[in-house]
Amino acid sequence: MGTDILTTIEPSYSSSNLLVANKEWASSMKTSNPSMFTPFATTNHTPHTLFFGCSDARYNESCLGYAAGEVFTFKTIANIVLENDLSAQSALEYAVNVLNVKQIVICGHTDCGGINTCLLNRRNGLKDGHCSHLYSYLDDIEQLRDEDIDFNLNKNVSITQKGKELAFRNVRKQAQKIAQKDFIKIAIQERGLRIHGLIYNLDSGLLEKVEIN
Numbered sequence: 001m002g003t004d005i006l007t008t009i010e011p012s013y014s015s016s017n018l019l020v021a022n023k024e025w026a027s028s029m030k031t032s033n034p035s036m037f038t039p040f041a042t043t044n045h046t047p048h049t050l051f052f053g054c055s056d057a058r059y060n061e062s063c064l065g066y067a068a069g070e071v072f073t074f075k076t077i078a079n080i081v082l083e084n085d086l087s088a089q090s091a092l093e094y095a096v097n098v099l100n101v102k103q104i105v106i107c108g109h110t111d112c113g114g115i116n117t118c119l120l121n122r123r124n125g126l127k128d129g130h131c132s133h134l135y136s137y138l139d140d141i142e143q144l145r146d147e148d149i150d151f152n153l154n155k156n157v158s159i160t161q162k163g164k165e166l167a168f169r170n171v172r173k174q175a176q177k178i179a180q181k182d183f184i185k186i187a188i189q190e191r192g193l194r195i196h197g198l199i200y201n202l203d204s205g206l207l208e209k210v211e212i213n
Helices: 002-009 015-032 039-043 086-098 113-119 123-128 132-137 139-146 149-153 159-179 182-191
Strands: 049-054 071-076 103-109 194-200 207-210
Touching (some): 049 086, 086 103, 103 159, 113 123, 123 132, 132 139, 159 194, 159 207, 182 194
Parallel strands (some): 049 103
Antiparallel strands (some): 194 207
């Protein structure tokens, strides 16, 4: 089905092709999940999980194995949670204080573009080009990279391995920032909200746990 949709969209990227692909998708969903498009589904929005992931197109909340409607999703570049990002902070507040989710999943991934940009010292190129906002945004990752001198100087570790390690550290950092927010602390204490850190492996589809404490 995925291949058929891509073939349908690729020739012209027209809105007509998008609508054709959508009809095929909707038909497939009705077969695999008959309750997906019902009056109940249109009025019932009670996800139990907030998935905070990276904007990368190669993975999404489906890696958790939950059904449609179970996960409230928010994605940013390199799954960074900035305090001055009103959209990210609003998503956190809404998921926890209104939807009353039971768990927050911070999920990074291997071969992350934001991680690799900082790891390979390419961030300055963003400032000189047409991505000045992204240059500022990735400062969070660059600070994390510079915290461990031994990590940067170790030539026995491949760039791929360093990238994955930095992705682990980034997930831990973002999860810890979220855990320190007052309304999150209250939700943890009063109704047992849980925060999980995960890394998605692009080459296998498997998740790895990130210790966040």
